[in-house]
Amino acid sequence: MIIKLLIEGGEMKPGPALSQKLGPLGMNINQIISKVNEATESFKGLKVPVELNVDPSTKTFEVEVFSPPVSELLKKEVGAQKGSGLQGKSQIGNISIEQVISVAKTKMPNLLCKTLKAGVKSVAGTCVSLGILVENKAASEIGTEIDEGIYDKEIKSESTVTSEEKKAKLKEYFNQVKAAQEAKLKVEAAAKEAEAAEAAAAVTVKPKEEATAAPAKAAPAKK
Numbered sequence: 001m002i003i004k005l006l007i008e009g010g011e012m013k014p015g016p017a018l019s020q021k022l023g024p025l026g027m028n029i030n031q032i033i034s035k036v037n038e039a040t041e042s043f044k045g046l047k048v049p050v051e052l053n054v055d056p057s058t059k060t061f062e063v064e065v066f067s068p069p070v071s072e073l074l075k076k077e078v079g080a081q082k083g084s085g086l087q088g089k090s091q092i093g094n095i096s097i098e099q100v101i102s103v104a105k106t107k108m109p110n111l112l113c114k115t116l117k118a119g120v121k122s123v124a125g126t127c128v129s130l131g132i133l134v135e136n137k138a139a140s141e142i143g144t145e146i147d148e149g150i151y152d153k154e155i156k157s158e159s160t161v162t163s164e165e166k167k168a169k170l171k172e173y174f175n176q177v178k179a180a181q182e183a184k185l186k187v188e189a190a191a192k193e194a195e196a197a198e199a200a201a202a203v204t205v206k207p208k209e210e211a212t213a214a215p216a217k218a219a220p221a222k223k
Helices: 017-025 029-039 069-079 095-113 114-131 137-147 151-155 164-202
Strands: 002-008 047-055 060-065 093-095 132-136
Touching: 002 017, 002 029, 017 029, 017 060, 017 137, 029 060, 029 095, 069 095, 069 114, 069 132, 093 164, 095 114, 114 132, 114 137, 114 151, 132 164
Parallel strands: 093 132
Antiparallel strands: 002 047, 047 060
């Protein structure tokens, strides 16, 4: 029996989901957790796909670890916990083409791409959805440039090393981008608050009109 899991590298813990899958089989869950954590120790901080090949009759199992998803590897490259929730407005990092090539090489067996060049373009596409710049540019631009052959030299040589000088320049550029986008988001937030306040001020509650007609005065009595 094959059981597929996606766990935090080296940090698998007991939980309801795991108990539901393994409990009915009579397996030693603590033993499985220990083996999985040992097998995924090198992937700490990353989500890792794991398959358990379980034999319920003998209570034995095998652990097979797969490389993390492209998105996890890219987030590790930029040191981010999650992708941007505001595509086009917010970026989470800036990486080199060499870093993109490195991720593509790691994931080639799973990318279903016939060439490394196609794999690199696929990884650049994931950068778009995560909000990651590549070579100081929007990742969508990099995809076009890959097609145009601008990075053929790096791809053909399978270059995966980024010099410290280049890393520093990429970081410096990203810091500028980050400061600008934070300032823009603050302006937008302030504008929304002002708009909401204006809308609230425009709403007036009309008091109910009460009938206050004075009673008619009685005619003076005749003497």
